[in-house]
Amino acid sequence: MIRIRTDIPGPNSFKTIEQLRRKNGGWAVPFPFVHSSQGNGCYCEDVDENKFLDFGSQVATNPFGYNHDEMIAVVKKYSARHPLKFAGQDFIVPEHLNLIDELLSISPKGMDAGFLVNSGSEAVENAIKICMHRRHHMQFSVSFEGAFHGRTLGALSLHHSKSLHRRGFLLESNKELPFDDSAPEVLRELIETNGADKIGFIALEHFQGEGGYRIPSSMMVKKLFVLAQKYNIPYLADEVQSGIGRTGKWWSFEHYGITPNVFSAAKALQVGAVIAPKKDFPDEAGSISSTWGGGHILDMALGIKTIEMIKRDKLLARNNKMGSKILDGLHKIEEISNPRGRGLMIGFDLPDSHIRNMFIIESLQKGLILLGAGERSVRVIPPYIVDQPEIDEGLRVISEVAKKVNSNGFESYGKICEFMDCGTTHT
Ligand SMILES: Cc1ncc(COP(=O)(O)O)c(C=O)c1O
Incomplete structure (x- = not known):
């Protein structure tokens, strides 16, 4: 379950982000929290003990979520070796x-x-x-x-x-x-x-x-x-x-x-x-x-x-099944438009880019990680292990935030926009 204990970013995240912002030459406007490497399944934790539901899968790079047993087993298997990185076109493993x-x-x-x-x-x-x-x-x-x-x-x-x-x-x-x-x-x-x-x-x-x-x-x-x-x-x-x-x-x-x-x-x-x-x-x-x-x-x-x-685990079929459930849920939310997708690659639209950006920020404040795409779209791309309880929780946050779309009732987003540029989408 989502657990939000502090403003986002929390104080510990804030310190690291503030320093990195000055020193990272390629500052790409990250999500405003710092991972602690804690978390499991579709949930990740930050260094302030906030727990987020991740429907962005690290921009589609993380199909098995956080601390999956079998992934940890692979990491352990190789943990006593060095180097782990070889000049792989010249020296083969x-x-x-x-x-x-x-x-x-x-x-x-x-x-x-x-x-x-x-x-x-x-x-x-x-x-x-x-x-x-x-x-x-x-x-x-x-x-x-x-x-x-x-x-x-x-x-x-x-x-x-x-x-x-x-x-x-x-x-x-x-x-x-x-x-x-x-x-x-x-x-x-x-x-x-x-x-x-x-x-x-x-x-x-x-x-x-x-x-x-x-x-x-x-x-x-x-x-x-x-x-x-x-x-x-x-x-x-x-x-x-x-x-x-x-x-x-x-x-x-x-x-x-x-x-x-x-x-x-x-x-x-x-x-x-x-x-x-x-x-x-x-x-x-x-x-x-x-x-x-x-x-x-x-x-x-x-x-x-x-x-x-x-x-x-026959995850191609499962991704289709779970994706349909998410799409069904999105179709029931009146304030969003054009829900579409294949498998677990899903998007929907909002009236304009400002509302889209506020939508993502407000979802994050409520503990749900979503990503933007294009002018006014939102990506919903959970890990392949997503199941009914996470789908329910994610859809609940999306429908709560969606209620604010027509009234433009988004709350002040405080510190968040210092880090998350409102015009930024993530690749
Ligand atoms: C469709 C597509 N092609 C290429 C890239 C570039 O990949 P990378 O950022 O790993 O260089 C991305 C993502 O960034 C992408 O979404």
Whole structure:
């Protein structure tokens, strides 16, 4: 159960946040509390002994919540070893092979090679390189309105989410397609005007994350895919946020019955990965590499365990079941609009971004962690172990806070906004 003992942030959190705010060069406006590493299941505790219900799963990176027995067992197994982190492309450990094997076991037929890296951006970056290295005439790539693919410069080139992320950086050439059913027609025009060989690749999130938790229609995806195939344009699926079972299938592109040429994974996997047919990777040894990629034993062991547990406990089906319950509950809350989702990747909308931000802040004050996305959406992405009592508790907080939407009766949020920028959404 949620337990809120102090203002948020509490005094102990406040001290650390205040110092870190001054010293952290990349201050990204965090949630205003400091984890104590205590907590269990879907609940985490802060250093002021507040206990939050986490419906944000550390931005989809934490599918098994806090202090799960089996995850702790993995951590213990490796606790007496050093180093835990190897230069994994040059010095191999067994976990490297085991994780790639697990990944390929959940990937479509024909996807017979994986490459492990350190983050989602690095996964996208390498997926881009796999697409590009044989596209000798390419002049630009294609991605979509609202797209978020990471913050390294290659991945950032595909970005059409917040302008803040791109401002001031020199990027690769890219064209933006609308994120709706008109996209295939716009792509066709691009092909006709420029020639297909000028298009390096098409990159798509099959459940758009940061840009607003939007689900592309079947028609949009299928037509885009058919065009890409017809003109041999590599098709890149970014599964960093939506992959590893969150949407009730291993990969969100599976909802469309397609297999991309290459796809990225990270977040819930604990490491970054890019997956494609072996024949499509560069032939030259070392053409793609990464010092630590495939070398962090603990991360890989946790990734292996994650996939094993999803398989063993049939969590794809369970995520669908639990997700439907959450969606049913959200549909009953009048003040919110457009509840939508697949599996445990769920979003809803509020009238505008100010109300959305107040909504998230007020939910946090009541002990429920929710994340924003896009202009005015809220993400509901609990860990895969979420069960009826947590769903009831989370929905209770959401419906309580929702009552304030029409009256705009949000309470003063005190210190919270010093840390949580009202315009900030989390990737
Ligand atoms: C769809 C998508 N692609 C790429 C990334 C980048 O991942 P990372 O932050 O691990 O570099 C993210 C998240 O940040 C994401 O949501």
